[in-house]
Amino acid sequence: MxxxxxxxxxxxxxxxxxxxxxxxxPKTTGLGEDFTIYFDIIAVFAFILGGGNLVKIHADKLSxxxxxxxxxAVCLIGFFATLFIGLFEIGxxxxxxxDPTASGxxxxxxxxxVFKPLAATMFALLAFYVASASYRAxxxxxxxxxxxxxxxFVILLGRTFIGSFVSFWTEPGTGFGIPxxxxxxxxxxxxxxxxxxxxxxxLGIVSTSLKIILGIDRGYLGSGQE
Amino acid sequence: xxxxxxxxxxxxxxxxxxxxxxxxxxxxxxxxxxxxxxxMVKQIFGLMEDLPPGAKVLVSxxxxxxxxxxxxxxxxxxxxxxxxxxxxxxIMALWPIGQDMARLSIDALKRDLAxxxxxTGEKVPFEYGVxxxxxxxxxxxxxxxxxxxxxxxxxxxxxxxGQALSTIPLMKEARSLKDFDLIVNISAGTPGLKxxxxxxxxxxxxRIVGGSTAVQAPLLYPYYPKQLYGLLGGLKPAAEYxxxxxxxxxxxxxxxxxxGRIRMGAQAVAHLVIMAFIIIGNITFFIDxxxxxxx
Amino acid sequence: xxxxxxxxxxxxxxxxxxxxFRSATGGMVPxxxxxxxxxxxxxxxxxxxxxxxENAVTTGATSWKGPLTWFAAFLTLCxxxxxxxxxxxxxxxxxxxxxxxxAYWMVMGxxxxxxxxxxxxxxxxxxxxxxxxxxDNTPEWHYVIPLIFGxxxxxxxxxxxxxxxxxxxxxxxxxxxxxxxxxxxKSDFMLQITQTITPxxxxxxxxxxxxxxxxxxxxxxxxxxxxxxxFFSKEHTGVFxxxxxxxxxxxxxxxxASFGFTVMGRIAxxxxxxxxxxxxxxxxxxx
Numbered sequence: 001m002x003x004x005x006x007x008x009x010x011x012x013x014x015x016x017x018x019x020x021x022x023x024x025x026p027k028t029t030g031l032g033e034d035f036t037i038y039f040d041i042i043a044v045f046a047f048i049l050g051g052g053n054l055v056k057i058h059a060d061k062l063s064x065x066x067x068x069x070x071x072x073a074v075c076l077i078g079f080f081a082t083l084f085i086g087l088f089e090i091g092x093x094x095x096x097x098x099d100p101t102a103s104g105x106x107x108x109x110x111x112x113x114v115f116k117p118l119a120a121t122m123f124a125l126l127a128f129y130v131a132s133a134s135y136r137a138x139x140x141x142x143x144x145x146x147x148x149x150x151x152x153f154v155i156l157l158g159r160t161f162i163g164s165f166v167s168f169w170t171e172p173g174t175g176f177g178i179p180x181x182x183x184x185x186x187x188x189x190x191x192x193x194x195x196x197x198x199x200x201x202x203l204g205i206v207s208t209s210l211k212i213i214l215g216i217d218r219g220y221l222g223s224g225q226e
Numbered sequence: 227x228x229x230x231x232x233x234x235x236x237x238x239x240x241x242x243x244x245x246x247x248x249x250x251x252x253x254x255x256x257x258x259x260x261x262x263x264x265x266m267v268k269q270i271f272g273l274m275e276d277l278p279p280g281a282k283v284l285v286s287x288x289x290x291x292x293x294x295x296x297x298x299x300x301x302x303x304x305x306x307x308x309x310x311x312x313x314x315x316x317i318m319a320l321w322p323i324g325q326d327m328a329r330l331s332i333d334a335l336k337r338d339l340a341x342x343x344x345x346t347g348e349k350v351p352f353e354y355g356v357x358x359x360x361x362x363x364x365x366x367x368x369x370x371x372x373x374x375x376x377x378x379x380x381x382x383x384x385x386x387x388g389q390a391l392s393t394i395p396l397m398k399e400a401r402s403l404k405d406f407d408l409i410v411n412i413s414a415g416t417p418g419l420k421x422x423x424x425x426x427x428x429x430x431x432x433r434i435v436g437g438s439t440a441v442q443a444p445l446l447y448p449y450y451p452k453q454l455y456g457l458l459g460g461l462k463p464a465a466e467y468x469x470x471x472x473x474x475x476x477x478x479x480x481x482x483x484x485x486g487r488i489r490m491g492a493q494a495v496a497h498l499v500i501m502a503f504i505i506i507g508n509i510t511f512f513i514d515x516x517x518x519x520x521x
Numbered sequence: 522x523x524x525x526x527x528x529x530x531x532x533x534x535x536x537x538x539x540x541x542f543r544s545a546t547g548g549m550v551p552x553x554x555x556x557x558x559x560x561x562x563x564x565x566x567x568x569x570x571x572x573x574x575e576n577a578v579t580t581g582a583t584s585w586k587g588p589l590t591w592f593a594a595f596l597t598l599c600x601x602x603x604x605x606x607x608x609x610x611x612x613x614x615x616x617x618x619x620x621x622x623x624a625y626w627m628v629m630g631x632x633x634x635x636x637x638x639x640x641x642x643x644x645x646x647x648x649x650x651x652x653x654x655x656x657d658n659t660p661e662w663h664y665v666i667p668l669i670f671g672x673x674x675x676x677x678x679x680x681x682x683x684x685x686x687x688x689x690x691x692x693x694x695x696x697x698x699x700x701x702x703x704x705x706x707k708s709d710f711m712l713q714i715t716q717t718i719t720p721x722x723x724x725x726x727x728x729x730x731x732x733x734x735x736x737x738x739x740x741x742x743x744x745x746x747x748x749x750x751x752f753f754s755k756e757h758t759g760v761f762x763x764x765x766x767x768x769x770x771x772x773x774x775x776x777x778a779s780f781g782f783t784v785m786g787r788i789a790x791x792x793x794x795x796x797x798x799x800x801x802x803x804x805x806x807x808x
Contacts, residue, residue, distance in 0.1 A: 004684050008691035015692055019699025023429075032699075033373050033380060038667035039696040040366025040373070040381070041639050042689055044630035045671035047365070051623045052678050058620075071616040078620030086628030096651045098388045099362060100632045101326050103333070107628065109589070111326055115625055116291040117593040118618040120794055121600035123292035127496075127791035128604055130784050131245040132238050135503040138780075139511045144773045149504070151777025152784075156501055159440075159462045159785055160494035161259030173262030183264050185778055186447060186459075188736045192743025193775025195448040195713055196768070199744075200751045202709035209702035212694060220694050221687055242604045249788065249795050254805050295793025296786060322629035363633045368700055383637050383655055390654025424708040425700065440786030444779045452716050453708065460782065461789040489792045496788040 009215045016213035054079065082110055151185055158182025234510045241503065248499040249492045257491040258481065263466040270435050270456035271470045273408075274304070279312040281407040282400050286422065287331070289414035290323040293439050298330065299486030300437040300464040301412045303471050303478075305335045308410075309350050310475055314396055315358040316406070318382075320370060320417040325363040325386065332360065342477045359396045362386025367417035371425040375403045403430040412437040419446055423453050437464070465490045529605060540803070549804040552591040556581040594802040597794060639664055639671075717744045743771040 015035055022032020058072035089096055091106040100107045140146040157163045158179040167177025211217035251257075263271070277283070285304065289297050308315050317332070319325045339350045351357050361382050364370045373381040378401060379391050391397045400406060409432055411422045419436040427434035435456045438446055443459025450457060458464055465486035472479035481487060544551040563578045599614035640648045641655040642664040649656035674689035676682040721741060723733025749761065750768030757765040800806045 004687060008687045011688060011691040012695035012698070015695030016699040016702070019696055020703055023703045029376060033376060034663070035696060036366070036369045036372045036700070037380065037638065038670065039693060040364060040369045041634060041664075041667035042671050042674060042693060043365040043367070043369070044634045045674045045689070046693075047626045047630040049675055049677055051627045052675065054619065054623050056678055068612070071612050074613055075616040075620035078617040079624045080620075082621045082624035083627060086624065087631060098384065098632050098636055098652055099325070099386045100628055101329060103329070108326075110621065111323075111625070113589045113593045114596065114617070115323075115621050116294075117597045117794075117797070118600065118614060119622065120291045120294065120790065120797075121597045122615075122618060124787075124791040124794040125600065125603060127249075127787040128242045128245055130787045131496075131500055131503060132241050134500050134784065135236070135241055135507045138504050138507060140508055141511075144769055147770050147773040148777040148780070149508075151774045152781040153501065153504070153777075155778050155781025156497050156784060159460070159781065160490065160497045161261070162494055162498060164260075164262055172260075179262065179264060182781075183266065184736070185774060186444065187450070188739045189743055189771055189774040190444050190778040191447040191450070192740050193747050193771045193773075194445055195717065195744050196747025196751065196772070197775075198445075198448050198709050199713050199748060202705045202713070205701050205705045206710065209698035209705070212698040213702070220690060239605065245791075246795075249791050250799060253792070253795055253799050255807055292790065295796070296789040322626050322633070325629065325633070363629055364638070365630050365634045368704075369696065372700060381638075383641055383658075384652055385654075386633070388637070388652040388654055393654065424704040428704070428708045428712065440782040440789065441779075443782050444775065448713055448716075449708075453712055460785050461792075462785065489789065489796070492792045492795070493785070493788055496791075497784070500784055500788075 005218075005221060008221055009218065013213055013215060016209070020213075051079065051083070078114075082107075085110060151189075154178060154185060155182050230510070230513070233506065234514070244499055245496060248496045252492040252495045253488075256488075257495065258487065259491060259494055261466045261469040261487060261490065263470050264463065266456050267458065267463045267466040267470065270458065271307075271467060271474075273433075273435065273455060274307050274311065275474070277308075277311045277313055277407065281311070281313045282316065282405060283308055283313045283408045283410055284316045284318065284400075284403070284406050285328075285410045285412070287317065287319045287324040287328040287412055288321045288418045289327055289412060289439075290321055291326075293414035294327065295485075295489060296439050296461050296464070297412050297414060297437060298327070299461065299484070299489070300458050300467060301327070301331045302334055302485070303464065303467045304410055304412075304437070305331050306338060306475070306478060307471060309335055309339060309352055309357070312351070312357075314399070316361065316396065316400060317358065318361040318374075319363040320367055320421070321414075322363050322365075328360060328362075332358070338478070338483070345477060355394045355396055357396075359394055360386045368421045368425045371403075371417075371421060375426060375430055377402055403432060406430075406432050408432065409434040410436070413442070414439045415442060418442070419454070419457075420449075423449050428453055461486055461489055461493055543803070549802065550587040550590050552588055554583050554585050555587055557584040590802055594798060597798060639668060643668070717741060742767065747771050 018028060018035055019032050021028045022030075022035075055076065058075050061072040062069050062076065084090070085106045086100050089100055089105060089107065091104065091109075092100065093102055093104045101111065102108060138149060138152070140149050157166065159182055163178035163182060164172035167175075167179070169175070170177045173179075208217060212220070285301075285308070287301065305315070317328045319328055321327075336352065339352050343349045354360075361378075362385065364381060370381055378397065382391055384390055385394060403409070403426055409422060409427055411419045411434065413419045413422070413436065419434075419438050419442070422436070423434060426432070433455050434453075435458075436446065436454060437458040438460075440460025440462075443457060446454065446457055446459070458467060465484070468478070468484040468486045472484065478484070540549070541552075543549045558579050558581050563576050564572055565574050565576050567573050596614050596617070599610040600618075602608055603611040636648055637652055637655070641652050641658075642661045645655040645658040645660060670689040670692050673685045675686070676684075677686035717740070719737070721734060721737045723730040723737055725733060746764045746768035748768070749764045750757075750772065752765075755761060
């Protein structure tokens with residue numbers, strides 16, 4: 001019980017308090033910095049944990065030869081090949097370096113010809129779905145939805161050359177045309193709405209942070225059953 | 227009414243095909259439009275132009291290949307301008323792949339400066355350790371910013387290549403974030419511009435300008451103008467910035483050196499197609515509603 | 522086989538034939554390694570070793586750029602094939618992406634943070650071969666703390682000792698809560714209010730500005746009404762209800778702007794990918 005609940009609550013309390021105090025008193029700044037660096041280092045172990053979890057799940061699938069085991073094999077091959085090439089810096093022009101991404105290294109080839117096309121295309125797919133959503137879901141069903149639609153329309157027009165082209169009442173870039181209206185919407189009504197949301201979120205984060213530090217909110221420790 | 231029903235129940239793959247063509251055809255046939263810079267873009271450009279020679283500028287590359295088409299044009303334009311202004315450039319990354327993005331920008335800038343020297347005979351100094359330094363990636367997001375706020379060497383014992391920070395001339399002039407004249411952040415999410423404002427620029431009292439993906443941009447407007455000096459949100463302002471750069475520095479006016487402007491042709495046509503989708507979608511919606519009411 | 526699938530396969534086959542034809546006729550990079558010729562000036566010496574002039578020498582080197590670009594294009598098309606339907610090629614690319622990116626993050630974290638910031642502090646001389654800058658530094662033993670917390674975090678994979686990872690989690694949560702408490706309070710709360718409470722009447726270089734004043738009022742009223750909309754402790758009726766209604770409109774404009782920007786952003790990403798396929802791979806761009 002002590003290691004499972006009491007000790008973690010104390011660690012959170014001490015670390016959180018030190019970080020807050022480091023912002024209030026110069027004498028504790030150094031300690032706050034040390035704690036933050038520890039946090040930065042532990043973050044890398046989170047990357048390793050992520051990789052470990054991935055291997056565990058897919059190795060399990062592979063060993064059971066369940067449905068889609070071939071894809072798990074692809075995932076593991078991609079993982080271990082990249083890990084091996086990256087950790088041993090295969091083909092690195094300097095031999096060993098803290099910059100594994102240097103041009104000419106095999107790791108850099110993986111970036112250019114595998115990681116980049118996959119990552120970029122995965123996100124590019126969203127363009128098709130946003131177009132489909134525009135057609136099927138973006139409807140002026142009531143007054144609020146119409147306001148939303150009109151704002152989006154002005155932004156879509158104003159953020160390309162078409163906005164200047166259809167603003168026949170003014171010379172492009174000199175008067176108040178659709179691009180300027182789009183910028184005004186961003187700068188005033190949008191800023192007002194986003195600011196109201198931001199203030200609300202900030203209050204939520206500040207109160208949750210305080211509750212976590214004081215041990216009132218213990219959700220991150222789980223149910224305590226495991 | 228067969229045509230109407232066809233339109234109403236159109237296969238999503240037809241929509242996908244149309245949007246694909248609306249992007250592909252303008253790229254194949256190089257359709258391009260003029261750009262008219264908006265006030266905020268001019269304001270950021272003016273701020274960078276007014277930097278005195280030797281100004282210390284921190285540039286953080288916080289994005290990955292997924293957002294490269296949107297963010298690389300502004301990163302390239304800023305790097306060009308900073309080099310032209312003889313600023314001292316300090317590069318870092320809060321995203322692991324940001325280090326690659328930074329390398330791309332540095333390599334592109336070196337090629338640009340070599341071209342300029344060949345064409346005009348003017349040599350813009352860009353020497354490692356003297357004009358720029360690449361600190362690379364560190365994990366920890368806002369934790370990294372919190373440390374460099376008071377001490378760079380504590381977070382970065384060495385630069386990206388493993389050279390001790392104490393041996394790099396440029397680092398002698400910038401011990402902490404507070405020593406900088408300007409922070410430039412190009413980001414695609416978290417950690418990014420928001421964290422740089424909260425944990426870096428605000429506590430350090432240093433001016434910050436940012437470039438973000440269009441998706442993120444509306445969320446960052448509340449920081450403007452006191453906490454965030456200016457924001458380039460997405461491809462369009464990047465293209466406008468390229469236009470200003472080309473006007474001020476003719477060697478960058480060639481359209482082939484302005485990826486943002488090239489991409490805006492396809493972007494404009496795709497916007498038109500999406501607006502047509504919205505209009506057709508709404509027409510079918512209103513026809514349906516009228517039919518239901520008349521029943 | 523359905524009609525749709527036949528059309529898909531025939532179209533795919535014709536596309537592949539077109540690409541191979543273009544490659545064979547030199548219209549685009551071929552899928553096989555090819556020789557790239559480079560010209561260099563080589564000095565010419567006479568029998569006494571004296572320089573007598575220069576000769577242009579053509580050297581050929583095997584380039585793998587073609588097959589690599591084709592592979593990248595293949596992966597791109599695998600992902601795009603999802604638009605037609607879920608299929609094995611998409612699943613292959615998706616799983617490869619997950620594996621490669623997890624390892625990519627690990628490798629970057631290891632070389633850029635663990636080596637310099639942990640091993641470089643604990644055992645400087647051990648890593649000085651890679652990290653010249655830390656040679657002969659005195660070990661800083663307090664860095665054993667993040668090492669212990671880091672290793673404890675990894676116990677999460679184990680069912681028996683998984684509970685130990687809570688100690689590391691507590692450290693991570695405590696640091697994040699501490700940092701967020703201060704900065705959200707300052708940047709996202711206090712400074713946001715400060716930025717909202719500013720003079721409403723805009724007076725520029727040319728005197729009173731109607732448009733500026735109107736904009737300032739929109740901003741001020743918008744923030745207040747937006748906040749009222751989120752205030753649920755009082756019933757939204759009367760003046761409070763009217764303000765809350767204005768709040769909804771302001772929020773709707775914000776969401777509309779966000780939608781417009783989202784469309785912009787997503788299209789830009791597609792433009793980037795199309796550039797790769799059409800220009801770098803297929804060499805189809807005119808002009």
